[in-house]
Amino acid sequence: MELSGSQMVVEALAKENISVVFGYPGGAIMNVYDEIYKQKYFQHILTRHEQAAIHAADGYARSSGDVGVAFVTSGPGFTNAVTGLATAYMDSVPLVVISGQVPISVIGTDAFQEIDAVGISRPCVKHNYLVKDVKDLPRILKEAFFIARSGRPGPVHIDIPKDVTAQNAKFNYPDTIKMQTYKPTYKGNGRQINKAVEAIANSKRPVLYIGGGAINSNASDEVREFAKITGIPAVETLMARGVMGHKNPLLLGMLGMHGCYSANMAMSEADIMIAFGPRFDDRVTGKLNEFAKHAKIIHIDIDPSSIGKIVDVDFPIVGDLKNVVESMIPLAKEKINAEKYKSWRDLLNRYDEIHPLGYKDSDKVLKPQWIIEKTGEMLGDNAFITTDVGQHQMWAAQFYPFSFPRQFITSGGLGTMGFGLPAAIGVKRAFPEKISINFTGDGSILMNVQELMTAVEMNIPVINIILNNKFLGMVRQWQTFFYDKRYSSTDIQKQPNFVKLVESFGGVGFKVKTKNEFNVALKDAIDSKKVAFIDVDIDRFENVLPMVPAGGTLYNMMLEYKE
Amino acid sequence: MENTRRVLSVVVINEEAVLSRISGLFAGRGYNIDSLTVAPVPNTNFSRLTIVTNGNKRVLEQIVKQLHKLIPVYKVIESGEFAEQEMALVKIPLNENFSGLDVMLKAYNGTIASSGENFIVVMVADDAKRIDNFLKAIKKFNPIDMVRSGSVALDV
Ligand SMILES: Cc1ncc(C[n+]2csc(CCOP(=O)(O)OP(=O)(O)O)c2C)c(N)n1
Numbered sequence: 214m215e216l217s218g219s220q221m222v223v224e225a226l227a228k229e230n231i232s233v234v235f236g237y238p239g240g241a242i243m244n245v246y247d248e249i250y251k252q253k254y255f256q257h258i259l260t261r262h263e264q265a266a267i268h269a270a271d272g273y274a275r276s277s278g279d280v281g282v283a284f285v286t287s288g289p290g291f292t293n294a295v296t297g298l299a300t301a302y303m304d305s306v307p308l309v310v311i312s313g314q315v316p317i318s319v320i321g322t323d324a325f326q327e328i329d330a331v332g333i334s335r336p337c338v339k340h341n342y343l344v345k346d347v348k349d350l351p352r353i354l355k356e357a358f359f360i361a362r363s364g365r366p367g368p369v370h371i372d373i374p375k376d377v378t379a380q381n382a383k384f385n386y387p388d389t390i391k392m393q394t395y396k397p398t399y400k401g402n403g404r405q406i407n408k409a410v411e412a413i414a415n416s417k418r419p420v421l422y423i424g425g426g427a428i429n430s431n432a433s434d435e436v437r438e439f440a441k442i443t444g445i446p447a448v449e450t451l452m453a454r455g456v457m458g459h460k461n462p463l464l465l466g467m468l469g470m471h472g473c474y475s476a477n478m479a480m481s482e483a484d485i486m487i488a489f490g491p492r493f494d495d496r497v498t499g500k501l502n503e504f505a506k507h508a509k510i511i512h513i514d515i516d517p518s519s520i521g522k523i524v525d526v527d528f529p530i531v532g533d534l535k536n537v538v539e540s541m542i543p544l545a546k547e548k549i550n551a552e553k554y555k556s557w558r559d560l561l562n563r564y565d566e567i568h569p570l571g572y573k574d575s576d577k578v579l580k581p582q583w584i585i586e587k588t589g590e591m592l593g594d595n596a597f598i599t600t601d602v603g604q605h606q607m608w609a610a611q612f613y614p615f616s617f618p619r620q621f622i623t624s625g626g627l628g629t630m631g632f633g634l635p636a637a638i639g640v641k642r643a644f645p646e647k648i649s650i651n652f653t654g655d656g657s658i659l660m661n662v663q664e665l666m667t668a669v670e671m672n673i674p675v676i677n678i679i680l681n682n683k684f685l686g687m688v689r690q691w692q693t694f695f696y697d698k699r700y701s702s703t704d705i706q707k708q709p710n711f712v713k714l715v716e717s718f719g720g721v722g723f724k725v726k727t728k729n730e731f732n733v734a735l736k737d738a739i740d741s742k743k744v745a746f747i748d749v750d751i752d753r754f755e756n757v758l759p760m761v762p763a764g765g766t767l768y769n770m771m772l773e774y775k776e
Numbered sequence: 777m778e779n780t781r782r783v784l785s786v787v788v789i790n791e792e793a794v795l796s797r798i799s800g801l802f803a804g805r806g807y808n809i810d811s812l813t814v815a816p817v818p819n820t821n822f823s824r825l826t827i828v829t830n831g832n833k834r835v836l837e838q839i840v841k842q843l844h845k846l847i848p849v850y851k852v853i854e855s856g857e858f859a860e861q862e863m864a865l866v867k868i869p870l871n872e873n874f875s876g877l878d879v880m881l882k883a884y885n886g887t888i889a890s891s892g893e894n895f896i897v898v899m900v901a902d903d904a905k906r907i908d909n910f911l912k913a914i915k916k917f918n919p920i921d922m923v924r925s926g927s928v929a930l931d932v
Contacts, residue, residue, distance in 0.1 A: 331793060336804050340847045343793070360847065394789055394850045518841035521834065 218347045218378040219248040222311065225354035227254040228386050231282050233273065233642055234258070235266040239286025240326060241313025244378040246284070258642065258671055261663040263290050265635035267297020268661070271306050272639025275622045276597055278431065280307045280361050281639065287313045288326030291372075292333070296629060298368050299337035303626025304452065305429055307366035309357045310338075316376040317345060330372045339367030347380040352387070359390050364397030365516040366429055397515060401532030406540055409487075409511045409528040414548040416485035416509070418557045419445045422468070425452030425625070426490015426514055432535035433618040436489055437461065439538050444551025446561050448476040450491050452625045455615035465561060466570060469497035470761050471607045474568035474770060475561050477761065480505045481768035482560075488512040490534045493523035494626070495763075503766040513537050568759070568772055570611055578752045581605060581680045584731060585612040588650060588678065591735060596648040597622065597640045601633035601657030603687040605680040607757045609652040631660030637675040638668050648676065648739060655681040655708060665718040668744040676738050676745045679711060682753045690756050694774065711748040720744035777832030781810070783858050783929045786843060787851040790816050790823040794848045798825065801846065807831060807839050811862075811904075811926030822850060826929045828904070858929040863901045866914050866922040870894045877917065884910045895920065903927075 216224060222245055226234065233256045238246045249257050260266040263285045270281030281301075285294045291312045301308050314320070315327040331343045340360050342353045350373070357369040413419050427436050433456045440447050440463045447457050448468040457464040466473035468480055480486065486508040491497070498504040501524065511528040512520045520529045530537055572582040585608050588596075598613055599622040600606040606623055615621050622640060624632040633651040641649035658679055668675050682689075685703040692700050712722030721743045723734035731749060738745035759770040788794050795814060802809050810828040817824050829839060836854075843852045868877075871894070881887060884907075886900035900910050904927050911922060 332796070335793075335797060335800055341793075345792075392847075395847050516845070518838060518845050522838055522841075525834075 214384055215381045216384040217244070217248075217381050218344075218350055218373060219244040221347075221350050221354065221384050222373075222378075223248045223252045223254065224384060225351065225386055226282060227252075229280070229358050231255050231280070234282040234284060235260055235269040235273075235639070236284030237263050237266055237286070237290060238284075239290045239313065241287035241315055241375045242284055242290070242311075242378075243313075244375065245311070245313065245373070249284075258667065260635060260667045262661060263293035264297050264631065265661045265664045265667070267294050267308065267310060268300065268629075268632050268635035269639040269642075269664075269667075270308055270310070271297065271301045272599060272622055272636030273643045274301075274306050274308060274639070275304075275636070276619050276640040277643040278619065280309055280358055283308065283310045285310070285312050286326070287315055287330065288328050291328060291330045295333060295337065298334055298370060300624050300627045300629045300632060301368040302337045302339065304624065305366050305425065306368065307361040308368035309361050309371065310368060311371045311373060313378070314343070314372045314374040317374045318376065320374065331370065334370040337368075338370045341370040341372070343372045344374065344377050347377050347382045350377070350382070351384055355387050355390050356392065359392070360395065365519075398517075398531050399515070399533040399536050401513065401530045401537035401540065403540070405528060405530050406537060407544065409530060410541055410544040410548055412509060412511065412528060413443070413445075413485055413487065413545070417554070418482060418484045419443075419554065420479045420483040420486055420508075421445050421447035422480065422486050422488045422491055423447055423453040423456050424450045424489065424491020426534050427453050427456045428618045430490065430515065430534040431618070432489070432538055435535055435538040435542065439542055439545060442542065442551065443545050443549045444554050444558065445487070446479055446554075446558055448472070448479055450494070450497055450625075451610050451623065453491070454610055454621040455618045458616045459614040460616065465565065467610055468767070469494075470499070470763070471611065471757050471759065472761075472767075473565070473570040473611070474759060474772065475565035477767035477770060478564045479561050480508070481766075483508040485509045485511065489538070490514055492519050498523065498767075499761045500764055500766045503768075572755075575752070579726070579728065579731070579749060581608050581682075581751045581755055582612050583728070584678065584680060584749055584751070585609055585652065587728070587731060588735065589614040591732075592648055592650065594620065596650045597644060599623065599633045599637040599640060599649070599651045601651070601653040601660075602628045602630045603654045603657060603685070604682070604690060604755070604757050605652045605654045605686070607687075608680070630657040633657060634661050634664045634675065634677060635667075637677070638664060638673050641673045641675050651675055651677045653677050653679050654686060655679055655683060656685040656705060659709075662714070665715060665720055665744055669719040674742050674744050676735075676747065679746060679748045680751050681711075681748055682751050682755070683708065684753060687757070693754070693756070694762070711746050715744065715746040718744070720746065722746045722748065725749045777834065779830050779832055780836070781828065781830045782836050782854065783860060783927060784827045784829065784840070784843070785853040785858065785929050785931055786825040786827060786849060787817070787822050787853075788825065789848040789850060790821050791848055794823070797846050797848065798827075798843070801842055802829075805838070805842065807835065813926045813928050826927050828927050853931045857932050859932050860903050860927050860929040861901050862904045862907045862927045863899065863925040864907050864911060864922060865889060865897055865899050866911070867895050867897050867920045868914075868917045869920060870896065872917050874917070880910070880913060
């Protein structure tokens with residue numbers, strides 16, 4: 214059967230069981246859009262900016278675990294998409310992003326809307342392709358999906374010149390694929406696993422350091438079971454919130470720059486660290502040569518380059534976390550006695566009692582932490598939570614009671630403001646029966662606010678809770694702490710009327726100044742089944758605490774801010 | 777940690793963007809390239825690169841792992857012994873006194889590669905260290921221009 218390049222794209226997505234794509238058309242990708250118009254396999258959601266198309270596909274992928282798909286045109290369409298690709302790349306999110314390119318005959322002539330797209334995307338994707346011959350397209354599409362979802366997941370970019378989308382060739386879409394040079398390792402080395410479990414059994418103060426790999430590998434059940442049978446306390450990174458579940462007595466909380474005291478002390482005092490798919494980000498480790506300096510390190514990761522990149526590892530294990538922990542469990546049952554760590558657990562619980570995660574509530578002004586706790590109380594595991602970037606993001610990570618993996622969706626590695634709203638749209642599209650909450654700031658929300666139109670048009674009711682401090686709050690906090698309160702370009706009291714703004718798109722808006730107003734607004738927003746803004750006036754000068762200043766040590770946290 | 781020199785032989789699928797993937801990786805992550813040579817492996821779909829780099833232990837380990845992570849990279853040969861050769865061409869004016877040149881060329885596997893009305897081009901092939909030495913020694917003939925190839929290496 215002969216198909217055009219554009220038809221191949223559509224048929225390949227059907228074969229990959231894709232039910233929704235996000236995108237924005239333009240000259241170079243028009244042939245593909247014509248085929249999208251004709252087909253019935255999947256829904257196309259038109260965002261109002263290419264960056265948002267990628268973030269929406271990203272939110273869809275992170276929440277569902279499936280590959281997210283997006284389309285953009287050449288030139289500015291593609292360059293707008295780059296932040297989205299980089300965001301997904303830093304957090305290992307499986308995407309296939311297809312861009313149009315000028316015809317092969319004019320590539321290299323600075324043609325209208327020509328840009329070297331694969332040259333630009335190379336450092337922010339797992340792999341990319343410039344399709345030079347329509348005959349290669351079926352294979353490339355198959356490889357792209359395979360690469361995106363296998364091994365350490367990541368975005369794959371395919372750049373297709375316009376003439377290739379019009380040319381015909383045979384369409385043989387392979388069911389399975391084997392690549393000569395790409396073979397991820399899934400099964401961990403048995404001897405290494407044995408040695409690692411032996412080392413844990415011989416330790417006195419072990420700690421589980423759980424990272425985003427636990428989510429990508431769908432290893433939450435195994436990790437919980439491993440913790441349970443061994444009685445080893447656990448800490449989660451920003452990317453791993455939800456893996457253990459907030460009710461789990463072994464979970465100390467989040468670690469790192471804004472981690473809780475007991476979690477950071479556990480890392481600092483542990484004699485062995487069992488790293489389940491984290492990547493030792495500098496926001497987690499603080500000063501490296503003081504990081505977990507008493508601990509032997511077991512590091513399990515599917516990406517060999519992640520192991521030994523930042524710290525020397527005593528027991529490196531390359532493999533899929535789910536697979537590796539599965540094989541650790543029977544060994545642990547045999548060798549590890551949970552009783553042994555009781556005094557260690559008691560010590561850490563005592564740390565938590567001495568310096569619990571908390572905040573001082575007030576009856577004069579709303580505290581952002583209260584808003585997040587309250588939302589958690591009201592919605593719990595009925596909601597997926599996305600965030601933008603800043604203080605509100607950290608408060609959400611600290612105070613929302615996450616109970617399942619993928620419930621918390623945030624731009625961790627790149628820290629992309631403007632991620633939250635489009636990602637929440639992708640989440641809600643993947644789970645229409647759940648509530649999709651985006652905690653955002655008055656700065657971040659304006660970075661992709663045009664996506665209100667997408668949400669209203671497609672009837673995807675996401676609820677944006679704006680923790681409005683009239684500041685670029687996180688930067689303001691650093692200026693307060695480290696720049697003598699010189700608030701250079703962070704005081705943003707000039708604001709739109711957020712209620713009218715969302716109404717003008719066809720959504721509903723609520724202005725909130727009291728606790729009671731918040732309770733009512735959240736209920737009404739949910740009942741309205743409409744796209745909503747809840748604009749909450751919060752304490753302008755609230756800080757995210759505790760804090761390990763950049764380059765500081767985890768055991769030396771700033772627990773409160775004194776003027 | 778101390779920097780050491782490392783020769784890497786990298787076998788890759790011979791496709792268009794592969795060299796930019798590798799040079800981009802080195803540039804983007806701040807790794808050094810002392811020299812890089814590349815050519816197709818006859819009768820296969822592979823090319824073979826020889827990269828001479830330097831860095832501390834952690835960096836060298838990362839370079840190898842990051843190279844492996846690139847999809848078109850088939851093999852990275854990093855350890856064991858290499859037969860390593862580099863070539864240099866040197867253009868020397870004809871009005872020089874050439875006494876001793878012949879002996880030098882012999883010592884460095886050299887020959888006269890080309891000549892013109894008022895110059896000759898000599899060629900030598902040897903390991904990188906010895907090429908350094910040769911290029912120092914040849915200065916006494918007041919060379920007009922010179923070029924070196926970068927190392928090619930084969931694991932033995
Ligand atoms: C695209 C982008 N630009 C700049 C930054 C730097 N930055 C990090 S947090 C922040 C402030 C965010 O302000 P807001 O969205 O109001 O959230 P708040 O911190 O007040 O909760 C800025 C500017 C960023 N992370 N992303």
